[in-house]
Amino acid sequence: MSTIVIGLSLSFLLFLLAAGLTLIFGMLGVINFAHGALYMLGAYICYQIVQWTGSFWIGLALAPLVVAGLGAAMERLALKPVYDRDHVYQLLLTFGFILVIEEAVRLVWGLDYKQVPTPDLFSQPVALFGSQIPSYRLFIIVFGAVVSALLFLVIDKSRYGMVIRATSSDSDMAETLGINVSRVRTFVFALGSGLAALGGVVAAPLVPIELGMGFSVIIDCFVVVIIGGLGSIRGAIFAALLLGMARALGFTYAAEWVDLITFSLLIVTLLTRPAGLFSRKGRAA
Amino acid sequence: MTGGALRCEDIQVAFGGLKAVAGVSFAFEPNRLYGLIGPNGAGKTTLMNALSGHATLSGGKVFLDDRDITRLPIHARTRAGLGRSFQITKIFAGMTVLENLELGAFAHRHRVQPFWLPAGRFPRVREDAEKVLEQVGLASLAHMPAENLSHGDQRALEVGLTLLSDPRVLLLDEPLAGVGHDRLEQAIGLIRRVVAGRTVLLIEHNMDVVMQVSDAIVVMVQGQLLASGSPDQVKANPAVRSAYLGEDA
Amino acid sequence: MTALVLKDCDVFYGKAQALHGASIDVADGEVVSLIGRNGAGKSTLLKAAIGLNPLARGQRLVGGVDASAMKPYELGRLGIAFVPENRRIFPNLTVEENLTIATVMGRTGPWTLKRVHQLFPRLEERRLSGGDTLSGGEQQMLAIGRGLLTNPKVLLLDEPTEGLAPLIVESLIEAIRMINAEGVAILLVEQNLRVPLKLAQRQFVIDNGRMVWSGTTGELQANRERIESLISV
Amino acid sequence: AEPADFHIAGILAFSGAYGIIGKDMRQGVELAIADRGGKVLGKPIRVSWEDDETKPQPAVQKATRLLAGGAQMIFGAVGSASTLALQSLADQRKVPLLVTISADDKITRVNGSRYTFRTSNTLGMEIRMSLEFAKVRGLKKIYGVAADYQATRDGWTMFQTEAEKLGIAIVGIDFAPLGNRDFSVIVDKMAKSDADGIAVFVTGNDAVTFLKQSGQVGLGRTKVQFGPVLQDETLAAAVGPAAVGVYSGVRYHFSYDSPANKTFVAAYRAKYGEFPSSFAGEAYDGISWWLDVVEATKSWDRERWVDAFAASTRENSLEGRKTMRACDHQAAQVGLWGVVTEGQAPLPPLTMKITNVFEPANLFDTCS
Amino acid sequence: MTISSRLGQLIMAAVIAGMILVPLISRSEESLNLVSLILIWGLFAVGFDLIFGLAGMLSFGHAALFGAGGYALTLLMTKAGLGFMPALAGAGLAGAAFAFVLSILALRVSGLFFSLLTLALAQLAYILASTKLRAFTGGLDGLPGVPRPELFGLDFYDNRTFYYFLIVVFLVGLAVMALLRASPFGKALRAIQANAVRADQIGFNVQRLRQCAFMISGAYAGVAGALLASLMFYISPQMLHWTTSGDVLIMTLLGGKGTLLGPVLGVAVFELLKEELSQITQHWYGILGLIFILCTILLPSGIAGLFAGRRDKGDAR
Numbered sequence A: 001m002s003t004i005v006i007g008l009s010l011s012f013l014l015f016l017l018a019a020g021l022t023l024i025f026g027m028l029g030v031i032n033f034a035h036g037a038l039y040m041l042g043a044y045i046c047y048q049i050v051q052w053t054g055s056f057w058i059g060l061a062l063a064p065l066v067v068a069g070l071g072a073a074m075e076r077l078a079l080k081p082v083y084d085r086d087h088v089y090q091l092l093l094t095f096g097f098i099l100v101i102e103e104a105v106r107l108v109w110g111l112d113y114k115q116v117p118t119p120d121l122f123s124q125p126v127a128l129f130g131s132q133i134p135s136y137r138l139f140i141i142v143f144g145a146v147v148s149a150l151l152f153l154v155i156d157k158s159r160y161g162m163v164i165r166a167t168s169s170d171s172d173m174a175e176t177l178g179i180n181v182s183r184v185r186t187f188v189f190a191l192g193s194g195l196a197a198l199g200g201v202v203a204a205p206l207v208p209i210e211l212g213m214g215f216s217v218i219i220d221c222f223v224v225v226i227i228g229g230l231g232s233i234r235g236a237i238f239a240a241l242l243l244g245m246a247r248a249l250g251f252t253y254a255a256e257w258v259d260l261i262t263f264s265l266l267i268v269t270l271l272t273r274p275a276g277l278f279s280r281k282g283r284a285a
Numbered sequence B: 001m002t003g004g005a006l007r008c009e010d011i012q013v014a015f016g017g018l019k020a021v022a023g024v025s026f027a028f029e030p031n032r033l034y035g036l037i038g039p040n041g042a043g044k045t046t047l048m049n050a051l052s053g054h055a056t057l058s059g060g061k062v063f064l065d066d067r068d069i070t071r072l073p074i075h076a077r078t079r080a081g082l083g084r085s086f087q088i089t090k091i092f093a094g095m096t097v098l099e100n101l102e103l104g105a106f107a108h109r110h111r112v113q114p115f116w117l118p119a120g121r122f123p124r125v126r127e128d129a130e131k132v133l134e135q136v137g138l139a140s141l142a143h144m145p146a147e148n149l150s151h152g153d154q155r156a157l158e159v160g161l162t163l164l165s166d167p168r169v170l171l172l173d174e175p176l177a178g179v180g181h182d183r184l185e186q187a188i189g190l191i192r193r194v195v196a197g198r199t200v201l202l203i204e205h206n207m208d209v210v211m212q213v214s215d216a217i218v219v220m221v222q223g224q225l226l227a228s229g230s231p232d233q234v235k236a237n238p239a240v241r242s243a244y245l246g247e248d249a
Numbered sequence C: 001m002t003a004l005v006l007k008d009c010d011v012f013y014g015k016a017q018a019l020h021g022a023s024i025d026v027a028d029g030e031v032v033s034l035i036g037r038n039g040a041g042k043s044t045l046l047k048a049a050i051g052l053n054p055l056a057r058g059q060r061l062v063g064g065v066d067a068s069a070m071k072p073y074e075l076g077r078l079g080i081a082f083v084p085e086n087r088r089i090f091p092n093l094t095v096e097e098n099l100t101i102a103t104v105m106g107r108t109g110p111w112t113l114k115r116v117h118q119l120f121p122r123l124e125e126r127r128l129s130g131g132d133t134l135s136g137g138e139q140q141m142l143a144i145g146r147g148l149l150t151n152p153k154v155l156l157l158d159e160p161t162e163g164l165a166p167l168i169v170e171s172l173i174e175a176i177r178m179i180n181a182e183g184v185a186i187l188l189v190e191q192n193l194r195v196p197l198k199l200a201q202r203q204f205v206i207d208n209g210r211m212v213w214s215g216t217t218g219e220l221q222a223n224r225e226r227i228e229s230l231i232s233v
Numbered sequence D: 001a002e003p004a005d006f007h008i009a010g011i012l013a014f015s016g017a018y019g020i021i022g023k024d025m026r027q028g029v030e031l032a033i034a035d036r037g038g039k040v041l042g043k044p045i046r047v048s049w050e051d052d053e054t055k056p057q058p059a060v061q062k063a064t065r066l067l068a069g070g071a072q073m074i075f076g077a078v079g080s081a082s083t084l085a086l087q088s089l090a091d092q093r094k095v096p097l098l099v100t101i102s103a104d105d106k107i108t109r110v111n112g113s114r115y116t117f118r119t120s121n122t123l124g125m126e127i128r129m130s131l132e133f134a135k136v137r138g139l140k141k142i143y144g145v146a147a148d149y150q151a152t153r154d155g156w157t158m159f160q161t162e163a164e165k166l167g168i169a170i171v172g173i174d175f176a177p178l179g180n181r182d183f184s185v186i187v188d189k190m191a192k193s194d195a196d197g198i199a200v201f202v203t204g205n206d207a208v209t210f211l212k213q214s215g216q217v218g219l220g221r222t223k224v225q226f227g228p229v230l231q232d233e234t235l236a237a238a239v240g241p242a243a244v245g246v247y248s249g250v251r252y253h254f255s256y257d258s259p260a261n262k263t264f265v266a267a268y269r270a271k272y273g274e275f276p277s278s279f280a281g282e283a284y285d286g287i288s289w290w291l292d293v294v295e296a297t298k299s300w301d302r303e304r305w306v307d308a309f310a311a312s313t314r315e316n317s318l319e320g321r322k323t324m325r326a327c328d329h330q331a332a333q334v335g336l337w338g339v340v341t342e343g344q345a346p347l348p349p350l351t352m353k354i355t356n357v358f359e360p361a362n363l364f365d366t367c368s
Numbered sequence E: 001m002t003i004s005s006r007l008g009q010l011i012m013a014a015v016i017a018g019m020i021l022v023p024l025i026s027r028s029e030e031s032l033n034l035v036s037l038i039l040i041w042g043l044f045a046v047g048f049d050l051i052f053g054l055a056g057m058l059s060f061g062h063a064a065l066f067g068a069g070g071y072a073l074t075l076l077m078t079k080a081g082l083g084f085m086p087a088l089a090g091a092g093l094a095g096a097a098f099a100f101v102l103s104i105l106a107l108r109v110s111g112l113f114f115s116l117l118t119l120a121l122a123q124l125a126y127i128l129a130s131t132k133l134r135a136f137t138g139g140l141d142g143l144p145g146v147p148r149p150e151l152f153g154l155d156f157y158d159n160r161t162f163y164y165f166l167i168v169v170f171l172v173g174l175a176v177m178a179l180l181r182a183s184p185f186g187k188a189l190r191a192i193q194a195n196a197v198r199a200d201q202i203g204f205n206v207q208r209l210r211q212c213a214f215m216i217s218g219a220y221a222g223v224a225g226a227l228l229a230s231l232m233f234y235i236s237p238q239m240l241h242w243t244t245s246g247d248v249l250i251m252t253l254l255g256g257k258g259t260l261l262g263p264v265l266g267v268a269v270f271e272l273l274k275e276e277l278s279q280i281t282q283h284w285y286g287i288l289g290l291i292f293i294l295c296t297i298l299l300p301s302g303i304a305g306l307f308a309g310r311r312d313k314g315d316a317r
């Protein structure tokens, strides 16, 4: 039982990490390699806010906003001029972002480890199913569920989502329908960046805060995004659950095989449903 | 050259719950031009996709000259003599019109693409391409990047690419759509000329043209054959009139 | 009052000039048609009207007001609707979403989802299918329906009958008459001359990016041979 | 002809997983050089610092370049993988390689590299310390977690064998992927087990992650957490309060009571305004020893330096007496063991307190 | 091809030739090392661009092919006792063979999914190499002591001699690639990138062509990986990590994809920048990032675009 609860917490953590990536990927067609760097930045800014105010919750509220603002600026200044070009050039661009963000973090906070303590409210474990479950994990489950539900409603179900998807596939046509495409794009990139930072903030009490932290999560994020089907929030939720549970079970019975399990799962998915679990096929001719 | 015989047996193509083609059997006899007509969404393109290998069949068989080609991949069908054009234009963007056509010629002339000589050293390929360029009326645009062509010119290139494989059975999906009023006569002329000695299946909504060029007409409605016969027979068929042509046709 | 005016417009693709000082005007409640051979610049002119092709020189007036510098989305909100030649359906939206997206900018009027469904019953049957699974003709219906749902003041139609079955063409012609009767100005590009001759009050002929003739439909019919010689090879 | 200066190729990690370590080591080395007036053999000492990004490939690449430019020796690297990679380059080019941090036992081995010397701890001796600690502490049942990495796996095997010989039961072991970010399932298994000791054979980021997450269920309240390189002041700062009470081997500590160390700590604090980390201390200690030996040879012949260093003993090292073993070029030395405690200013808020000092005889196999 | 773009090619070739020959003039060992690296990575990038720039297949699995070559050389020489040249050929074969295996799985999908699947497969190979296959790969610590050639009684442990050897291999590789790209085979690959459905329809065996290209590209990667291991005397699974695939992609994009010499130029600029910037400033990392960003915005078709009169024809949108 406790494995399931822990598995759920792993799942929703994974979802929070990957949500921003899948959003930007699916909605703008941009593979944002800088996602991990924005995640790291979120954690660092949260650390700074905790230093100033002593409150994790203010960090949780503000850090994503700050990073979203930065995302908006990045989109306006750098991404906007290259939308019309082959998508692969965006890889070079987002790769550049990583280096610049990392350099900035190094300049501001230096190389040494930072830490964000578990918020007091959730610092004690709770007894559940014969295990001591960290209450912060329970918080992650609830918070992750709320965020995923919100995103699902906004992106997959609402008019905004429709507008965003239309913009991503044919921006010129969308524009003739009265949609301010450049604003939509900025908004999506900002939202995606903010979500990346949100992931960083939520993970901050669990992991060391250091320069490499973003780099190490990016592959996990990709796995979730791929299994779920690019850009599908529903898919990302499902994939995160699948993966979280698989990892929890993996750690229980064969910890050293966990990474292999993860990638095998990914490969099996791609071979059976190449476009991810929640994908739809168009026509070829 | 003689056209091939194309036969389909109980072809079915389904997309989820939708039966786009629901059991079509028909034998296309060699050296005849068949007009395929029917309302929008009747399954004409899908039937053509089934014949050319672009759709996955949920049932049925396709024969070319009595050879079962149901499982043959697309390129192999082309090599076996089956050519087609697409309703939604598919050309090689980023290359000039001439390069587009040269590629068609390379694909046709070489089973294994030569990798030991520069592509410029194949004069016959160039000749083939230039001949078709002339035929479809794009000679003056030979060096224009294909994606910069106007819609109508792209449609012409689309047909040109199909001709290069010199198919015995030719499937044409609305080749005349988008072709300018002024060029229509010329295009009909082209069709008349190239169909000689081939078996042709032509989808077209311009009734004047279809009635004029077809030896026989096949009518599809809701995934099934509604009628077939000579143009006059079909024109007179009341079921066809109400489903497709309208009363004043 | 003129709904839409393009005056002395130059348009370039890279270095190549596609329009040379072309002018056209559509009055309120009028149907105007633009004809010319393949590659003459018809689509280019429509795209210039909706702002997708920037004007290197010249003016665009909407309802008498200068809109030369406006972006496509501003023109769209002003009530100009565009039905493009290659349909440009949003592949990742369902059929119904492809229609409702036209309503997000908030223009209301006589056109509703229901009415579009009446015009093209096929679209109702395929409501929940992905936009990119439709047949060519169905996509054409969808593109037209989408344009109508913006409840435009000016409707730009680029070869709207391409790929449509004869019966549907008839109902489309009826629909265009009806829309026009409701006061919408229409700029129509068609290859099939039958349609513009039926519908349009005035005709413009373009060749090589230049307007070479304009006049009423009656005048066109009177001078048909001369005009056909203008636009054929 | 004598070269114009004594050129050292300093290959350290200034970015990547161990990026934080490079800076401290550099400070230690620069203090050591300043202490001797910046000279050896009468020539100025010049160090070219290069960042290997904690990866072997750049390490080799940059060292190759510096050696091509005439460097007389290599100092570094940080990560064991980088160091192992540098070894074959050093042998190839016949230049000395001085290691003061990488702990993989393979680096110094009998009949190993003639040109490589290590003045700092080996992982093996730190694992022995863990064992000694388990014994002294009277632990009965141990649950372990180790990184899925050759050196830690070998270390664990040795630990398990020796522990079982001592009558300590091993009730569980999990090998977690290197760079693992979630230990919660493993922590849960540990919490449910009846172990009284938790042996943590991971280090760096993984150690921080483990302790943060085990802290959230209060694992340390009922069981003793310890490991060979589990904590120091830097890592404890990253863990936060949950680090208190965790035991770990300590490579070097500023509180160690020796005259040389007192002087060094004072000088270091005066220069950099902080306590020297174990990386700074080990680097200072190693390079000072090496330069003294080089000075004593009065020669520019690298072979002479190598021979001399292989036979040297340093009586007044920061950690007392250190002996360079000619058989494997590993410095035999005492082993420090400590626990994380809350520190009073000017000490860091979380600071190691040395609880045990183990004698070299218990930590090193004899070699011939 | 226009006259001006041909001139551009010439200038570009001259620039690269100049760069490669610098060590002859400067006699500095440092530039020797740098240029050796450029030659090896250049070979890798040239092979990579065959499928990326021409066929439009973005492989994120090239790290595995690169690593496979490196390990093949190392193991063939140290364990099987082969000579250097046979082992180098073996490395090329290993790269091609590994590409073949990858292609069986990855070519079932196309576009972005191809990239993702190759990424996943290569990461799997990386994880296996660094954990489960320690006995062969040395685990994360890698294997030091990768040998160099012993040919014609020359001392290839001398960096200069090895550099001459690299030049020969590089030029042969470049010439072969130039021919491949200009041949009908190369044209067919471009066609596949431009419109795979149409290419299939006119009779190209698209899957087969893709597979061939992938294997050729794999052979280049394998040889380059082997040479790098030999240059460094060292190999580790780090070579198989996805970041290696990322590096070669970045270099290719920087230089200009879809051109013969662009990728080489990209490699050279990338390595030079890294080398020079890191000597000038501690903040080279961030500056490099800024340069990438500016290059993307200002140079629509990479550095090679500066030399070409117009957009490379194969560089389709």
Ligand SMILES: Nc1ncnc2c1ncn2[C@@H]1O[C@H](COP(=O)(O)OP(=O)(O)OP(=O)(O)O)[C@@H](O)[C@H]1O
Pocket: A281, A282, A283, A284, B015, B018, B020, B038, B039, B040, B041, B042, B043, B044, B045, B046, B047, B087, C126, C129, C133, C134, C135, C136, C137, C138, C163
């Ligand atoms: N890949 C697909 N997925 C789902 N539905 C499809 C797919 N391809 C075709 N359809 C549906 O099958 C039906 C038949 O389509 P098809 O393209 O064959 O029509 P058509 O007869 O060619 O019509 P048109 O004259 O408009 O081109 C249409 O309703 C279409 O929406």
Ligand SMILES: Nc1ncnc2c1ncn2[C@@H]1O[C@H](COP(=O)(O)OP(=O)(O)OP(=O)(O)O)[C@@H](O)[C@H]1O
Pocket: B147, B148, B149, B150, B151, B152, B153, B178, B180, C013, C014, C016, C018, C036, C037, C038, C039, C040, C041, C042, C043, C044, C045, C085
């Ligand atoms: N994206 C583009 N880039 C460069 N040139 C273009 C582009 N689009 C069109 N052109 C050129 O502009 C000219 C006018 O094209 P346009 O599409 O306006 O023609 P059209 O009159 O609509 O023809 P059709 O009847 O074939 O649709 C043509 O010469 C065409 O080649």
Ligand SMILES: [Mg+2]
Pocket: B044, B045, B046, B087, B173, C135, C136, C137
């Ligand atoms: Mg059709």
Ligand SMILES: [Mg+2]
Pocket: B150, B151, B152, C042, C043, C044, C085, C158
């Ligand atoms: Mg047009």
